[in-house]
Amino acid sequence: MSDAITIRTRKVITNPLLNRRQFVIDVIHPNRANVSKDELRDQLSALYKVEKDSVSVFGFRTAFGGGKSTGFGLVYNSVADAKKFEPAYRLVRYGLAQKVEKASRQQRKQKKNRGKKVFGTERKAQKKAAKRNAD
Incomplete structure (x- = not known):
């Protein structure tokens, strides 16, 4: 060099x-x-x-x-x-920011589509659980 x-x-x-x-x-x-x-x-x-x-x-x-x-x-x-x-x-x-780790694109889409199939109070419970896991 x-x-x-x-x-x-x-x-x-x-x-x-x-x-x-x-x-x-x-x-x-x-x-x-x-x-x-x-x-x-x-x-x-x-x-x-x-x-x-x-x-x-x-x-x-x-x-x-x-x-x-x-x-x-x-x-x-x-x-x-x-x-x-x-x-x-x-x-x-360049080391000026942290990389945001997230699930793969396919996994995010699959999760979204699974959520579409849940109705009523079960759906609210599922969203609360997802929020708790995100925090």
Whole structure:
């Protein structure tokens, strides 16, 4: 990992509605298979003089033959802006949010449909039990 890499940003746009700068990143990495997103976030935070947590990178594609990758980058004005506008899954990747554990989609649908078949007072009891289990 001691091999030098070069980062170039192009198509830089300032997006005041989302409090960020967005751009395409070209990474030149000869003699390396690829560069980690964490390492890119470190270098971009130094380049734009912001905290590492306010930088987001994604969508990288390595060119055929290697040596060059292209992706997308966002630099938010603050970490609070990043938490406000970034998708939850990316915040989880960067350690800024906790992943919400829930049953699989199929299990949730099956539970919903089983509940449809219960009537009257039994249904009220079932809902109370579900609330107690959720708490």
